[in-house]
Amino acid sequence: MVDHHTMLEAFWHWYREELRLRGWCPGNWKWIIPPLAASSVKAYTGLSKMKEYTLKPMYIAGPGWRSFARELPEPSPTKARKQLGAALFALYICGKIRRKLRKMRRHLLAVYASANGTTKRFADLACVGLSRFAVVKLMDAETISSSTPAAFTEQLARADGLLVLTPSYGQGDIPAEACGFYQLLQGLSLARTPYAVLGFGNSDFADFCGAAAKFDALLAQQGGQQLCPVVRCDELRDRQATFDQGLIKVARAIGMATGDAGRIEKALGPLQPMTRCKVTLCFGKASETLQAEGLSRERFVEAVGVQVHPMEGDASQWASSCAPGKALVRLQLRSSVPYKPGDHLAVVPRGQQFAGVVESICRALRVRPDEVFVAYCEDLNKEKHPLLQQIQHKRTTMRSVLSQAALAESLSSSACRALSHFANGTDKKRLESQPVARELRWAFVFETFPSLRGQVPLEDFLLLLPASRARIYSIASSSYLVPRGEVHLLVSRSISEHGKGVASDDLTTLTPESSFMVQVRTCRSFHLPGDPRAPLLLVAGGSGLAPFRGFWQERMKLAQQGSTLGPAVLIYGCRYVPVWLQEELTAARQSGALSCVMYAVSSASPKVYVQDLIRRHRHQLAQFVDHSHCEVYLCGGARIVLAATRAFEDGAAAKVQAIQKDGRWHSEVFH
DSSP states (O other), X not given: OOOHHHHHHHHHHHHHHHHHHHSOOOOOHHHHSOSSSGGGSTHHHHTTTOOOXXXXXXXXXXXXXXXXXXXXXXXXXXXXXHXXXXXXXXXXXHHHHHHHHHHHSEEEXXXXXXXXXXXXXXXXHHHHHHTTTEEEEEEEGGGOBTTBOHHHHHHHHHOSEEEEEEEOBTTTBOXXXXXXXXXXXXXXXXXXXXXXXXXXXXXXXXXXXXXXXXXXHHHHHTTOEXXXXXEEEETTSOHHHXXXXXXXXXXXXXXXXXXXXXXXXXXXXXXXXXXXXXXXXXXXXXXXXXXXXXXXXXXXEEEEEEEEEEEESOGGGTTTSOOOOEEEEEEEESSOXXXXXXXXXXXXOOOGGGGGGHHHHHHHHTOOTTOOEXXXXXXXXXXXXXXXXXXXXXXXXXXXXXXXXXXXSBOOHHHHHHHHTTOOHHHHHHHHSSTHHHHOBGGGHHHHOGGGTXXXXXXXXHHHOOBXXXXXXXXXXXXXXXXXXXXXXXXEOOEETTEEOHHHHHHHTOOTTOEEEEEEEOOGGGSOOSOTTSOEEEEEEGGGGHHHHHHHHXXXXXXXXXXXXXXXXXEEEESOXXXXXXXXXXXXXXXXXXXXXXXXETTSSSOOOHHHHHHHTHHHHHHHHHSTTOEEEEEEEHHXXXXXXXXXXXTTHHHHHHHHHTTOEEEEEEO
């Protein structure tokens, strides 16, 4: 804050410089000089000769509206009444026509369950799309329960169809926000009410969109008429496109069920794919030295590599070959994020195995790998173009962009069709055929179709290129027993006929300079019980040991604090047990964190599997199964978890069902 005289002195120097450069500078002397002691400054006389002028056109005060109203002829009372009557009658007719048209439109009731707002956003999109031909009432499942059914049943009675949108919780369970709604449906008769279910989930889990399947089965059981099979929207594989196509299927099915197929088909135009995003790329000048910004994802934090402890396989061959193996990976989070044993860590891979193809892709696109540019997007749909969402308005390079792209993924059918416009000859015909979409990967698109080189604009390539999806890993540590901000993962190297898994290869071959974007995701259904005295049965196969390593570390800390711990039995299936893991398990037994550890070693002779140990020690485990507070945890591949569950059910199916009904049976299945 400065005084008027100081400000005027600065203005005086600027004014003289303007006179020197331009020869003139207009202003209003009366408004510039200070109100007190004005003659004491040089500017008092120096500014008195300033040129003053008024810019035109300009807004000036004019006469009020009443002066114009007086000039108008005053209508007669009879004429005024006639005009008012005609206007009211026109409003009445318009309202009547509108009500008639509204009655002709179908009424739909859409109910959504949303914990973090994602499903609600899609429910709003569904409401906008379906309102083109129907009156849509949107309700939150959290506000519906068996104790207050009046609002829902009233809306359902008016509706010509029911649409349910739900995510899945835990292992395909009904989300907490929709439990009351689910219970209410169990006591209702739908009387052939048309319905459709849209599920949202992650295909990395075995019971993908399990909650949607349960709603679908319940609605059919209560007498509803299914319009179309469950629409499963996968957050890892083009969720927005699946949702758009699913909504079109639902709309057409409603038309078939209600006899309005023709009218609804005409209204489907607005539901077709949205307007194409426009991309503008701005490159830095050759004389400028710009530094690219680091790419980030919303609600993700950066993690750097600390160390890799091999558990199985020859680690020296991992970087150069498709050798299998398993390792304990230690990461350091740049930002301290709280987590509990049993939670998940979402990791975005960097695709280091494709570093060699970056140069060839950039040559085909006629751009330098390290040339800095900024992308500006119009009408950007972040669900359809997540990669552009990450890089827009940021200085970046193609090398950085390709490290965030899903180069290992196959081209979608729509991408093949789009690229076919830039190809010719045989390449064009091959791209237009559907089978190629399942065989081709983005990393080798220009090698497979040479006619595309130099023909695909960079803007179009960025529009089509998918972003690398996050891979989910169970956290294998407790924040109490590891350095602050450190998190551990048990990673099995994924090997297939197409090569190495992108994320598992990046993690098992990391160096201290390696960095990843990660996100901690809470998994409430797989946390330790609140009472440490509760007996625990832990069954793991392979890298499914990860959450249980965090369990025994957490219990070791509780034992050090003097807490009383209940018994805990670990049954672990593996090829062989590394020395460092045996040392950790020995320390856990000595501290009381684990009471007993059983190994099912498949490389031994004869081979022993997890289900064999469960059946062999049935009587010892019975005391755990019979305990009213026992918690059972199973983690591993689908076959291991299913085999272990059947082994527990042999001769004790009723007890297992009772544990599951009480919510004390926890299973985590991965592919």
